[in-house]
Amino acid sequence: MTRDGITKLILRTSKQDRAAFDLLYRHTSSKLFGVCLHILGDRADAEEALQEVFLKVWAKADRFAVSEVSPISWLIAIARNQAIDRIRSRRPPSLEIDRARDVADPSPWPEAHILACDCVRLVHRCIDHLPKEKAEAVRSAYFDGESYAVLAARYNVPLNTMRTWLRRSLIKLRQAVED
Known part of the structure; x- marks a missing residue:
């Protein structure tokens, strides 16, 4: 069937034309x-996915926009997305929970907390x-x-005097901490 023929069938399907859908x-x-089948790798699963694809086509045919995009490409995109959704739904929900155990705790160790x-x-x-x-200026600038x-x-x-105060105060603090 030609590109125009498929386009016409999709447009008729959007008007709930069962013969066109058939x-x-x-x-x-x-x-x-x-x-x-290529995506899912299982014939029975692919058949179920195909049924769901055509249910979506029936329900969403009115969203098809006639453009330079091939109508078969629009249908393939629906089929591809449906197959991928089926693969995603197969994953056991506990898989993500199991992976969570491997995530490192970002909080510091107790020793690091004490040192801090x-x-x-x-x-x-x-x-x-x-x-x-x-001292008040340093606290206000760097803590508040x-x-x-x-x-x-x-x-x-x-303003420049304040900058000098703070800079010299930080130098004194660094020296005191290093000592």
């Missing part, structure tokens, strides 16, 4: 069955040794996320 089945079922807590305490102790204004401009306004210093 002709469409007779002219395309062997090719679509071959697609399903010790490091945090050390940093806070070192900050406490800075002059009061500079306040901008240099906000901090410069709060402490009534020029």
Whole structure:
């Protein structure tokens, strides 16, 4: 059957024309069955998939748009997708659960957590040794996320002075932590 003939059968099927649907089945079922069989690898499964394909064609023929795309390509896409969906539905649901056991826990080990807590305490102790204004500025900038401009306004210093305070404070902190 020609491309135009298949297109006309699909368009008539979209209007619920059973005779056109029957002709469409007779002219395309062997090719679509071959697609399903190739993907599924099982004759009985391919036959069931083919039935589902034609149920979809009957229900969705009105979605077919006449264009440069071949009507048989539209039908093959439906058959291919149906066969792939059948393969996906075969997978046991516990397969994903079994794979979940192999996923590493991203949380740190207890030892790493303790070390991190010790490091945090050390940093806070070192900050406490800075002059009061500079310690408050460091906490506000790096723990609370306040901008240099906000901090410069709060402490009534020029913006570049605030940057210098914070940079020098970080250098002192690094030296204190390394010691």
